[in-house]
Amino acid sequence: MTMHRRSLLAATSALPLARAAIAQPANARVLRYVPPADLSSLDPIWTTSVVARDHGFLVYDTLYGADATFRPQPQLAEGHTVEEDGRSVTITLRPDIRFHDNEPIRAADCVASLRRWMARSITGQKIAEVTDSLEAVDDRRLRFRLKRPFPPLIELLSLPSAPVPFIMPERVARTDPFQQITDTTGSGPYRFLRDEYRSGAQAAYARFDGYKPTNAGGTGLSAGPKVAHFERVEWKTIPDGATAAAALQQGEIDWYAQPQPELLDLLSRDRNVQLQRAELVPTIATMRFNALHPVFSDKRMRRALLPAIDQTDFIAAAVGTDPRRSVTPAGVFPPGSPMASDVALESLTGPRSTDRAKALLKEAGYSGQLVRMIGPTDILVPSALVQVGADLFRRLDINLDLQLSDWGSHTQRRANREPVEKGGWSVAFYSFPGLDFLSPATHYLARGNGTSGWFGWPTAPKLEALREDWFNAPDQNAQRAVARDIQREVMEELPFVPLGAVVNYTALRKDLRDRVVGFPIFWNIRRG
Numbered sequence: 001m002t003m004h005r006r007s008l009l010a011a012t013s014a015l016p017l018a019r020a021a022i023a024q025p026a027n028a029r030v031l032r033y034v035p036p037a038d039l040s041s042l043d044p045i046w047t048t049s050v051v052a053r054d055h056g057f058l059v060y061d062t063l064y065g066a067d068a069t070f071r072p073q074p075q076l077a078e079g080h081t082v083e084e085d086g087r088s089v090t091i092t093l094r095p096d097i098r099f100h101d102n103e104p105i106r107a108a109d110c111v112a113s114l115r116r117w118m119a120r121s122i123t124g125q126k127i128a129e130v131t132d133s134l135e136a137v138d139d140r141r142l143r144f145r146l147k148r149p150f151p152p153l154i155e156l157l158s159l160p161s162a163p164v165p166f167i168m169p170e171r172v173a174r175t176d177p178f179q180q181i182t183d184t185t186g187s188g189p190y191r192f193l194r195d196e197y198r199s200g201a202q203a204a205y206a207r208f209d210g211y212k213p214t215n216a217g218g219t220g221l222s223a224g225p226k227v228a229h230f231e232r233v234e235w236k237t238i239p240d241g242a243t244a245a246a247a248l249q250q251g252e253i254d255w256y257a258q259p260q261p262e263l264l265d266l267l268s269r270d271r272n273v274q275l276q277r278a279e280l281v282p283t284i285a286t287m288r289f290n291a292l293h294p295v296f297s298d299k300r301m302r303r304a305l306l307p308a309i310d311q312t313d314f315i316a317a318a319v320g321t322d323p324r325r326s327v328t329p330a331g332v333f334p335p336g337s338p339m340a341s342d343v344a345l346e347s348l349t350g351p352r353s354t355d356r357a358k359a360l361l362k363e364a365g366y367s368g369q370l371v372r373m374i375g376p377t378d379i380l381v382p383s384a385l386v387q388v389g390a391d392l393f394r395r396l397d398i399n400l401d402l403q404l405s406d407w408g409s410h411t412q413r414r415a416n417r418e419p420v421e422k423g424g425w426s427v428a429f430y431s432f433p434g435l436d437f438l439s440p441a442t443h444y445l446a447r448g449n450g451t452s453g454w455f456g457w458p459t460a461p462k463l464e465a466l467r468e469d470w471f472n473a474p475d476q477n478a479q480r481a482v483a484r485d486i487q488r489e490v491m492e493e494l495p496f497v498p499l500g501a502v503v504n505y506t507a508l509r510k511d512l513r514d515r516v517v518g519f520p521i522f523w524n525i526r527r528g
Contacts (some may be wrong), residue, residue: 025026028527029231033510034244035520036258038237039203042192043180045120045163050433053162054520057222058205058233059186060166063091063110064158068220068280070338071439072158075214075222076105076167076187086149093140098210099169100191112173114142114157117165119177123156123441124165126471151474152441154185154325160519161435161442188215189228190524203235213523220516221280226523233522248273248507254527255451256507257520260380261319267507275505279432280518281334282327282501285314285385286445288428291458291495293419295369296426296510302494304360306347308392311500318384318431319502330501332446332487334434338476339483346493348498354395370402371426376410381502385429414455428455431502435519439479440470440486445496458495 015342035054041047044056063077080091097105111134118124133145144153158166167187175181184192190205197203213225236253238244241260249252249270258278259267267273287309289296296302311328319325329349333339373393375386384406393400403425405413418424437443447453447467448460466489470482490496506514515525 026307065222067218073218073223107142229526278506285499301362308357316499381431
């Protein structure tokens, strides 16, 4: 397939210039994009896939969006009122907003959409926990009646962390949250063209002329007016990076979401291509422990590794040594985000010593027990991280069983809660979009909720108590203070080790402008 695509690209580049001139008016109306992975699910609530999230923002809108400073701004909402000492929050919708089938967007649609989202999102689950009732007052008003004041409610409804509280028609939102939707009628600036969708190959979207952008304040991320300048957006799945880069250089695509590091230098030399920072906050690299079984059920074993861990080694393996492509040191929350700090990172920033780590492992009781490290082979950053981790563990004289597999097999294996001798695992490596870790509300690794938590299942009651304190904090300054305490406790309990942050770049044709930095955002971008 790759050979065929390259041959096709070569043939296209050899055609007379008149062909390009004839195609230009149509091309000016179409944005052609290569996503970082195939769009395998059309339900952005059922899955936390960032590709499904990006698809969701094309097709659906939200009640509130987050601006470039992560503050909530109205989207489908006109505004809200808080009454009864904070225990009643009423959200009013903008007038004359419509779904893609031209039916009005009603409060009942929003209530059903939020309830479905609350069943799947850890943020939504927290909102559900503090909510006595959520109901439509009339067609334009929905009301939360809360068990207690909950200051971050509107902020949590605005965050673009997957899954996002997208608004769907009530008939769609009533789908079992653990079943995928089949009706893609949306509320956003583009309509999904179901008849043109081919899993593994392409997806297409058409501008929804009935969409009314908000006139509320705030810009950046998911806030501000969402103006669709293209008549069509086409996603082309091209797994081979060199093929995608060649297509971008020859003008067959307009935007390549995530070029591999070795392609960035090539693309930077092309005068028809521009490289831009892809995200508002960087991607977080992590080492995750299985806390259910020895050896890493003992936090002394986890902490013993710290003197030997060098964040720069891990990040350099993933993206090279260009300082523009990484941030170290990095802690629990993404650098540049409101909750980020350097509290308690001394254990990662002081002099590095494998001898010290070996001594601490021996003190903790390590005597050659088998440690199974798992990782994917087909995702760039985690596959680099696991190779550095394996080398480190071997230098520490750890009895290592390294098990690498494709991503699909890896996701099945990490769900195994059995001990190593029954097929379980000990440690794994991941990278996460910074938007997923903006706050304790969305950060599923900085939890201590045991088997109810994310793979690894650590139990840390103090972390859970601090998370509650964050939800109850009256303002952002108080939230930041709690976030510092959370980072301090994470570095003590060590449910995971932060390994640094990756700054991703995206590649676009030179004639594109006004792209919103944050994630692949398709409103406001234009050609000119």
